Amino acid sequence: MSEGKNVDALFLLYVPHNRVASPRPHRDDATTHIRFRAARGDAHNRRLRYAAPRPGLGSGTPRCGRMERPPRLLSSPLWLHGRRCDVCVSGAALTWTAATGRTRIPGRAAGSHCVPVCEIVGVQEAAGRSQKSEPGRWPRVLQKPDKSQQPAFTVSYVGRGRQHRWRCSEVTFHCADWSTCHQWVQTIQEQLSLLTNRPKRLLVYVNPFGGKQRGRQIYEQKVAPVFSRAAISADVIVTERANHARDHLKTEAELKEYDGVVCVGGDGMFSEIVHGLISRTQLDSGVDQDSPEETLVPCSLRIGIIPAGSTDCICYATVGANDPVTSALHIVVGDCQPLDVCSVHHDDALLRYSLSLLGYGFYGDVLTDSEKKRWMGPARYDFSGLKTFLTHHQYEGTVSYLPATGSVGSPRDRMKCRSGTKGRVAGGEGEVCGHKCCEHELRLSPQPQGPVPVRPPLRRDHRPHPRPQVLAPGLPAAPAASHQQGRPVRPPFRGGAPRAALPLRAPAPRRGLGAGPARRREGAVRPDLPGPPGLRLRCAAQHLELRRRDAAAHLHTSAGSLQDHPAVREGHRGAAGLPGPRRPLRGVDQPPPPGSFSLVARRRPARTGTASPALVRFSASFLAKDGRR
C-alpha cells in the first residue's frame, strides 16, 4: 500500500459477517484441537465428540470416541470391499463396523469407523466397483447405476491429511438390492439437507492472471468436482481485467441469489472481493463509507478463498494451508471464520479496507516494485524485498497506538474492540469501533510540515545524519511513575500489555568506545539542554531496546518505525552516555538527573517468546541545544 505513505489515517475495526474457511489445528496437537473446537458452535462441539483424534492414530477416518448415541435412523448389514459390515446412520454420524473383529478395512484401523454427518460431502448411488479417490482427480460416478452390477452407493467425506490439509475421501457400500440402496442414499441426503450452514449456490470469481496463471485449471480440476459432489451449483466468472470482480460485485451481481462468493486467486483477488462486497453492502444500506464516523453494516455473504496466487497469505491465515481441495471442502461443509476489517480514511475519504496486512513505507515500496516484476513469479517478492532493503530508505511517520487493555478478543465473540471505544453495528451481527482522535486512536501520519526528508548519503566519519523534526500532538500524557523508597516501581511484566513509562537513566559510556567525534559528543552531559526535566516517555511497546547507532539513540521493538518520537523530542533531551550498539538496556532505578534523558526500555525477549506484532518500533534521536546530535 504505497499510498499509505502520505496519509493521515484512521483505523476502524469492523467485524463483518463474512465468513471464510476456518483454520484447523493439526491433528497431532490434541489439546489445541479440542480447545479450538470447544470454542465453536454446537455443530462443532458435536463433531468434537465424534471426531476427537486419538494420539497416534494418524490421519484416517475419525474414530467414534465417547458419544451420546442419538437415535438410529437406518441400520443394516452392507458389504465393503467384499466383507460384511454393520452400517448405521443417525442424525449425527455415519458409522460402520466390520462384522468380525478380525476384519480389517484396508488403510483403516480395525473396528468401528465414524464420520460425522457434518463432514459428509455427499452421497451418490454408484456402480458396484471400488473407486479410488485422488486429490485433483475425481472418480467416475454414474448417475444411473448399471443394473447389471451390484447396487452400491458412495459416501464422500472429509478426510484429514498432513499439515492441515483435507482430502475428499470416500467409501462405497454394496447393498443386497436397489431398494436398500435408494433408502440409504435418501436417508443420508435428508440428513445433509438439515445442515443449514452449507452453501447451495455460489458466485465464483476466477483470476486467470494471478500466481502461476493456473487459476482456471485449479478451479476446473480441483474445486469444481468437489462442488459438484456436494450438489453445489456455481456461477463462474473468469475476470478479464483488474478490478473486474470488485466492480461486478459492487454494481451488477445479484447477491440475493447466492449463499456465498468464492474467489480463486491470491491476496489481491481476495482484496477485490472484500472491497466489492463491503462496498455493495454499505451502498445497499445507505451507509457513507467515506465517513470514518459511520458504523459499517456487516456483509451477509460468506467469502470462500481458493488459493491460486503467489503468496496466498489470507488463505494460510484462515484455512491453515494453501491447498485448493482443502479450501473447497471447508466451503462445502460451511465452515466460517469471521474476520476483522480495517478501514483506512484520509481527508474524509475511504482509501482502502484491509484484513491481513496494512503496509506502510517499506512494505508499500516492496509491493509497488514487485508488481513490475510479475514475470518473475512468486520470487518477485524476494527480489523486490532485497532490492528495497538495500536502498536504505527511511520512512517518516507518527504512530499513535491502541493500547490493549483486556483479554484477547475474537471476531466471533461479538464484543467491542479491545480498545474499548464506541460503535455498534446495526443488527447486532458485529461490532464497529469508531476510534476517534483520542488516546485510543491508531494513527499514522507523515511529517506534518514539509516533504518527507531524504536521508543523506553515508559519511565516512560516521557522524550522525541530521534527522527530520516531527512534532505530533495528541500523544497521551505519561502517568507519573510510582516510587518506592526513592526507586521506581516497575509494573509486573505481562506480555502484550501496554506499559507505563518508568524513568530510566542512561548508563555511563562504555570504556574503550573510541574517540570518534560522535562518541565524544555523546559522552558529554549537557545540563543546559532544553526541555522539561524528568521526562517520562510512555509507549505501549513493552520490549524496547536502547542502542546507539550513528550517535543517536534508537528505541526499537519488532515492527514498524517511528522516528523522533514527540515524547522524546518534547521532553528533556540529553546526550548522556548511550549504550553500545545492539546492547539491551534495562531500566535503572533512579530518576534522571537534569541534563540526562529518560527512556522506557525493556529487554527484548530474546529466547523466551516472540514480540507481539502489534508492537511499534520507535527510533528516537536526541538533539543537543545547538541542533547537533
Ligand SMILES: Nc1ncnc2c1ncn2[C@@H]1O[C@H](COP(=O)(O)OP(=O)(O)OP(=O)(O)O)[C@@H](O)[C@H]1O
Ligand atoms: N484478468 C485479469 N487481468 C489482469 N489482472 C487481473 C485480472 N484479474 C484480476 N487481476 C488483478 O491481479 C492482481 C493479482 O492477482 P492475485 O492477487 O490473485 O495474484 P498474486 O498477486 O499473484 O497473488 P498474491 O496476491 O497472493 O501474491 C489482483 O490485484 C487483481 O486485481
